[in-house]
Amino acid sequence: MSRKKYIYDFEEADWRNKRLLGGKGSSLALMTQIGLPVPPGFTITTDACRDFLKCKEEEINSIVAKLERLPKPEERDRLIKELWEILSGLELPEGLMDEVKVHVKRLEEKRGLKFGDKDKPLLVSVRSGAAVSMPGMMDTVLNLGLNDETVIGLANMTGDYRFAYDAYRRFLQLFGKIVLGIDDKLFDEKLESIKEKYGASTDVDIPFDGLKELVDEYKELIIDKIGFFPSDPWTQLEMAIKAVFRSWMNPRAIYYRIANKITPDIADCTAVNVQSMVFGNMGEDSGTGVVFSRDVANGENKLYGEFLPNAQGEDVVAGIRTPLSIDELKNRHPKLYEELYDKVKLLERHNKEVQDVEFTVERGKLYFLQTRNAKMTALARVKTAVDMAKEGILSREEAVLKVKPEHVLQLLYPRIDESSGAKPIAKGLNASPGAVSGQAVFDPDTAVMWARDGKEVILVRVETKPDDVHGFYAAKGILTSRGGMTSHAAVVARGIGKPAVVGAEALRIDYGERLFRVGDVVVREGDWITIDGNTGNVYLGKVPTIEPELIPELRELLAWADEFRRLGVKANADVPEDARIAREYGAEGIGLLRIERMFRKPERLEVLRRVILSENSDERLEAMYELSEMIKSDFKEMLEIMDGLPVTIRLIDPPLHEFLPKPEELLSEIYEAEKNGDDGRVMELRRLYKRVVALTEANPMMGHRGVRVGVTYPEIYKGLVKAMLEATAELILEGKNPILQIMVPQVAMVEELRFVKKTAIEPVRKEVEEKYGIKIPFMVGTMIETVRGALTADEIAREAEFFSFGTNDLTQATFSFSRDDAENKFLPQYLELGLLNSNPFETLDVKGVGELVKIGVERGRSTNPNLEIGICGEHGGDPASIEYFHKVGLDYVSASPFRILIARLAAAHAALKEKSN
C-alpha cells in the first residue's frame, strides 16, 4: 500500500510514538496494550492533520508568524478571520474517510453495536490530542452518532429515555459549538429558559419532556444558523474530525503555543481519537473520576483524587455537585477501588512517573479514558522521586534526573502555607520566586519613603521602567498587571532576587486613586497583600508563609546525586554564617572568599583609609600590617569552619576609592567645617577631598583594581598575605588542618602574577615561616576574569596552581556590558525584543564567554596538566551553565551557599546526561 497509514486501533499503535499519536492517543494505546479496560477506539494520526493543513501551509504559517508578533487588536482580529476562512475551506486527505470506515467497522464488531443503527447505535467521542499537552486549548465532541432515530435506539438499549435525550442534547450543543461554530451562549440561553419553564434548578432536574423540547429547540437553532442539521452519523463524524484538525489552529491554541514557546506553525499537529462512548451517567453505579497515583501536593504514597457518581466528565467541570474523595469511593465500592488502585499503580510503574488518570464507571464497570504524568509541587516531586527509587520503580539515576534544579530552588524560597486555606484573588506569571507580604504602594518614591520608615511594602505597577529601579530595592516584592517573563519588572526582580508576580491582568490599577481593583475587591495604598512568586498567585492580607527547610528526602536525593557527579561544588562565602550553612549544605570548601566585607568595621576601615592615603611605602606597609593583625582572626575562623577543606581567599579586588568617603559627602563636611570656622579641619578635609577626587575613575570596573592594586601597592597585598599565612600557621600549630589557596584577581598577564608572587607572597612566606618555625603549605592561583587572562592561560598556568573563572567580569568584558548599567538600562529591552534569550549574567553565554572558558581550560592545561580549575562567578549556581562547565571539564563550581544544593543536583544531571549520550 503506497498511501500513508493514517489510522491505528488502540491495540495496534506503537504507544511510544507520541509525536504520531499525540499524548492522548499514546496513553490510550498503552493502557489498551497492557490490559487495562479501555473503551475501544482508534487514533487518526498527526500526519493526517498535517496533510489536512498542508495545501494552505504557506498562507497559514504566514498568518501565524504575523500573530506571533502580537499585532494590535484590529489587525489581530482581521488575521484570525482570514485564518478561519482558509481553514473552513480545507478538505480531509483523500481516502481518510474510507480508512475511518474500516476502523469503525472493527469498533462495531468489538462492541456489538452499529454506527447509525436505529436499534443498537454505536456512539463515539471525537477528541483532539497533540504531542504536547495543551490543557483546555482544543476541542472534543461526545455522543457523536446520535440523531432522531438512533436516540430512540439508545433509549431502548439502555432502557432510559431521559438518559438518551440528555445525551442527545449534550451532543447537539457540543457539535453546534465546536463543529458548526455556533455561539455557545445561544445554546445556554435555550437551556436556561427550559430550566425556568420546568422549574428545574439544575440540569439534572429537567424532566424528560424538557429535554425533548430542548433537543428540538437545539436542532432548530442549528438549522436556523447553518441551514441544515447533519443527521447522518458519517457526515457528523467527518465534520467533527475536520473541526478537531482545525482546532490546532484556533487562536487560543496558537496563543498558548506562542506563550509557551512551542513552535506555533504546522510542524507539529494534533491527532484525533475516535472512541466508543461509555457513560458515567447511567445511575448511581456509574460515575466519572480523576485520580492521581500519589498525593501531588506532598508526595504521600496513596491514591488521591475524586469521583462523581452518575455523571459525565463535563459535569465534574461544571462543579454543580460535590464529588466524593477517592477515600470515600474506597468505602463505598471496595472492589472497584481495589481494581482502580492496582491499575493506576501499574500505570505508574509502567510510566515511571506519578500518574494523573481519568476514568469512568459504567454500571459498575471501570473504564480508563486517559493517563498522563501528573503535575506536582516541588515537594511532592522530590518525595515521590526518592520513594519510587526505594520502591524499585526508579533507579537512583532516574530519581535524580526526575528532580529538576528549579524544583530544589522552589523548596528554598519561602512559600505560602497551603494549610492556611488562603484563596488567591488573582494570578499572574511567577516571574521571580518567593512568597512575601507587604503593604501595597503604587510608585517607587513612596516605596522608598515607606521602607525608610521601616514599613514592608510591595510595589504595585502596571508595568515598570528603568526609572523605577530604586523602588525595587526598597520593596519586598513586585507586582505588575502587564508584561511577561522577560518584562522589565521580571528581569530586574530576578536580577536582584526579589519575589515578583507580573502580568496579573485581572488587576485594574488606578494610580490617581492609589488603589487597584480585582472584580469587586479594592486594595488601597497601605493595604496588606501577599504575592507568591513561586506560583504567580496574589492574595489579600498577610498570608502565612513557610520558611524553607531541608526535607530528609532532598538530603537523600542529593547524596545520590553526589555519587553521580564529577564536578566538585564549593561555596562563595565571606562570613562565618555563610561558611557554616555552606558546609551544612554539602559544600566541599570555599571557592571564593571575598575579604572586602572584613573592612566594614569602623576601626578597620579607618586603618585601611590610612593605608590608602599613605605618602610612602614604609608608612603604607606599617598601616597595612596593623590591619593585617586585625583581620587575621577572621581568616582563622573561616579556615577552621572549613577545616580539612580548601578555602580560596581572593586578594583585594575593588578600586581603593570604594573604601573612601564619597566626594559629595566630603564637600558637605567641608561646608559644615567652614561654617563652624574650623580652619584646621577644613584643610584636612580639603586634602582628603583632593586625594579622593584623584582616585576617582571614569570606569571603575576596568580601573585601578584587583592585581593592578597589588602591583602598584605591593604593601597591601603583603599585609593580606601575612594575615592569611599567620592564620594558617597558628591553626597548624593548634593541630588543625587548614587548606589555604591564595587567589589573585583580575590577572591579564602572567607578568602580574609573577610580580605579586615575587614582591608580596614569597617574602611574606619566608617571614612567616621563620616566625612560626614551620613550613606552611598553600597554593597560589588566579582568577581568570579578564579576556586576556583566558587567551594567555597557557602562560599564566606556568605560574598558577589553580584557576577560578570569574564569569561575572568575563561576561562584562566579553559583551562590553557593564552589569550595573546594562541591567538597569538596556538589558530588559534586549530580552523583550528577543535579541537575547536569557540574561547573560544569570545564564552563561556559551558562544562568547563560554568559548573563552573553553580556551582558558585548554590552554591552561596545555602547560600545566595538574592545574585545578573552577568557576566562582554567579553562573556557578545556574543549572544550564553548570552543564556547560561540566562539558568543558572544569573541576568544580563555586556558588552562593543558597545555591549549593542546586549545583550538586545540576552537576549530577550534567554527568548523567553525558553518560546517556
Place this chain on the structure above:
Amino acid sequence: MSRKKYIYDFEEADWRNKRLLGGKGSSLALMTQIGLPVPPGFTITTDACRDFLKCKEEEINSIVAKLERLPKPEERDRLIKELWEILSGLELPEGLMDEVKVHVKRLEEKRGLKFGDKDKPLLVSVRSGAAVSMPGMMDTVLNLGLNDETVIGLANMTGDYRFAYDAYRRFLQLFGKIVLGIDDKLFDEKLESIKEKYGASTDVDIPFDGLKELVDEYKELIIDKIGFFPSDPWTQLEMAIKAVFRSWMNPRAIYYRIANKITPDIADCTAVNVQSMVFGNMGEDSGTGVVFSRDVANGENKLYGEFLPNAQGEDVVAGIRTPLSIDELKNRHPKLYEELYDKVKLLERHNKEVQDVEFTVERGKLYFLQTRNAKMTALARVKTAVDMAKEGILSREEAVLKVKPEHVLQLLYPRIDESSGAKPIAKGLNASPGAVSGQAVFDPDTAVMWARDGKEVILVRVETKPDDVHGFYAAKGILTSRGGMTSHAAVVARGIGKPAVVGAEALRIDYGERLFRVGDVVVREGDWITIDGNTGNVYLGKVPTIEPELIPELRELLAWADEFRRLGVKANADVPEDARIAREYGAEGIGLLRIERMFRKPERLEVLRRVILSENSDERLEAMYELSEMIKSDFKEMLEIMDGLPVTIRLIDPPLHEFLPKPEELLSEIYEAEKNGDDGRVMELRRLYKRVVALTEANPMMGHRGVRVGVTYPEIYKGLVKAMLEATAELILEGKNPILQIMVPQVAMVEELRFVKKTAIEPVRKEVEEKYGIKIPFMVGTMIETVRGALTADEIAREAEFFSFGTNDLTQATFSFSRDDAENKFLPQYLELGLLNSNPFETLDVKGVGELVKIGVERGRSTNPNLEIGICGEHGGDPASIEYFHKVGLDYVSASPFRILIARLAAAHAALKEKSN
C-alpha cells in the same frame, strides 16, 4: 687543531661575521679586503672575551642582574667593587698569547718593524670593538710597545724626538689609566704642573725637555701606585688585552647596555683589535679626520666632515684647535681629497649606506681606521635613500626599507630651525616628539591658570605624578629633570601627543624659588624656553621652529612604497580639513568618520537634547529628523571631498548623557534659579536633572552606547541613516560618485546588527530611494570592538559587508583596562616595572588583542569570503601594529591624517619583510 681559533688578521677575517669580530674588527677586515689602505693588524674575537669571562660567568651574571635592578648607591658601589675584584683575577684563555705572538710576527713582517725593538720598534693600538655600537663606553690604548728603549728607536726612526716622547707620555697616561686603573686626575695634575713650569698654554707648547720630565714623573707615579712599570711590550700587550676584555664589564658599559636594552650579561662580548700605529701628528703633511659620505644633516650628496692637521685622534676630541672642513682639505690637498672621495664612495656603495669614516694621514699617506654607517637626521635619511636609489646604489625596495616610519614621524613634527644657530643649554631624552616654545611654569595648577589667560607654557617638573596630568593638557610641552623614556611624564606626554624632554639631569629645579638652574644659567617662572622633543635639547628663549612639510623625496619614496604594499591606507577623519589633508597625504578613503563632532554646534546640540529627552517614539523621531536635515550637508561635504573613494561613517557611539549638561552644572543652575525665585525654571531644571542622573552610568565605557542606543532608540539611528542616504542620493543626482559605508559600532551579537538593519536601515533606504527615485548603492558593516564581536565574527559576517576592528575598545575589553584610568593611574608604573614593554593603547598587544583580531578575521571570512576588513583604532598608525595587521590579512588600516604617511611606509615594510622571509 682542536682549539678554537681566536685571532684573525684583517686580511683573513670574514667581515660579515660581526658578532665574532665586533663592529670595528669587521669594518677593518672589510676595508682591508676591498683594497683600502688600512694599517695592518688583527682581531682577537669575541669568543676569546667570552672564554676569558666564562670561568666566573655565574658570579658575574649574578652581580649584573642585581645591578639591573638599579640598587641604591651604597649597594651599587659594593657590587661594582665586588665585580672589579672578580674581573681583576681573571686570566686570558690558554694559548691566546701564543696565538697573539704568531700574528704580531706577521704584523712585523708587513711593516718591516719589530715589536719591542730598540731600532725599529713596532707600535700598536689596542682597541675594543663589540658587535653593538657603544660609543665612548669602552677602552683604547694607543702607542703600545713604548718603553725607555723603544722610545729612542721611534725618535731615531722618525727623526722627531719631541714626537716620540709625546707619544710615550700619551701611552703612559692611557696605559696607567685604562690598564692599571690609576685615577686619570693624577696624570692630569702632573701634566698641568709641567705646563705651568714651562709656561706652555697647551700640550703642543710643551718643549721636549718638559715631555721627558713628564715621562719620568708618569713612570714614578705608576711605580708608586702599582709597584712596578711593565717595560716589556709583550707584558704591556697582554695586560692591555685583559683590560679591554674587562672593559666589557665596566659599570659604564653595563649601565649603557641596561639603558639601551642590550643584554647586559656575558652572552655578547667585545673583540679586541690590535693594529700597527700610524701617526697623524708627524707634521703638517699628517693629520687625522672624520668624514661622512654625504651630509648627515640634509642628505646632500657631498663629502662632509673635518680634518685636523698634525694631530692624533684624541686631539680632535680635545677640541683645542679648530679643524679644517673637508672642503678646505680639497683645496689644500686635492689628490688626497680625490683618493679619500673615491674610497669613501666605494665604502658607501659596498655598505649601501652613508658612511662615517675615520682616517689618518701619515706624511701624506692616507690610512683608513674605521668605517660605520652614519647616523643621520630624518631629513637626510629620506633624501639619501631616494638619491642612492636613483644612483643605482640601492634598489627601490632597499631605499624604502632604509627609511623607518619614525623618520617620517620626525619630519611631521615641528622641529628646531638649525639655521638659527641656537645652542642647547641642556639635553635630556627625546621622550615625545615636536619642538615647542613656552613660558616655564613649575606646577600644574599654574600651568592651567596661565593657559586660561592665553599664555603658552612649558610645564617644568623634577618628575610628574598622576595628580599632575591636568597640567599636561594645559601646557604646550613638558620638561623634567628626572626619569627615562618610560617615566610617567614620558608616557603621558606621548599618550596625549605633547612634546616632552625628560631626564634633563643638568637642570637643578627649585620649586620654592620657582626657577631652575643649569650651570650658571637661571630660568625663572615666566621665562621663555624651547624644548625639542625630537632631540631632547633644551634652549633658552624662543627658538624658531620649522613647521613640517612634505619634501619631494618623501613623496617619491612613498610612491615607491605604495607599489610594494598590499594593505590599503585610509584616514580617520571627522571634518573637511582633515579629509582634505588625508586625501593630500594619499589616503584611499575615510575608514572612520565619527559624527559626534557634528553635534557640537549649539543649535544642533539643542535639537539632539530634545531627541534624548523625548517622552515617546514619535516625538523622538520628529526631533531626530530635524537634526538629520541639519547634518546632511556635513555628510555631503565629506563624501564630496572623498569623491570616488569609500567613506565609512560610524553611527552614534558615545552614551547619550555625554550630550547633556553635567549634573553639577545643573545643580548650580537650579541653585541660581532658586535664588532668583524663578519657580518655573527650577521645575524645568529639576526635571532635566532627574533625567540626567537617570542616564548617568557607573561605567560609561561599557554602558548604554553604540548599537545599544540603536536598539533602544531606533529613531536615532533612523535619523542618522536618513541624512547619510539623502546626502548620497543628492550627490549622485549631481553626477558625483559618493561611496558610502554605514558602520554600526559596539556590536556584540549578530542579532543587534540584524535588528538595526531591519528597524533603521532598510525602512529608511526604501523611504529615501522613493523620495529621490533612484537606487542608492551603499554598504553596511560593523565595528569589531567587543570581544564577543570578534569571537562570533562568523555569525556577524553573515549580516555585515565589512568589518573594521576598533582596537582601542578591544584593548580595553581584553585587558579590562579603562584607558582613561589606566594611563593616568597604573600604566606608567607597569611600563616602569617592565610588566609591559609598550603601552598597549599605542602598540597592539599581539598575544591578547592581536589574537582576537586574528580570530575575527578567520571566522569572519569563513562565512563571508568577500568581507572587507580594516582597522580604525589608533593602532592603525603604529608601524609595529601595522606589520601585524598585514600578517593577519587585513585589507586596510585607517589612521589619523597625520599618520597616513607613516602607515603607507609601514605597510610597504610589512610587505617587503614578508617577501624576504
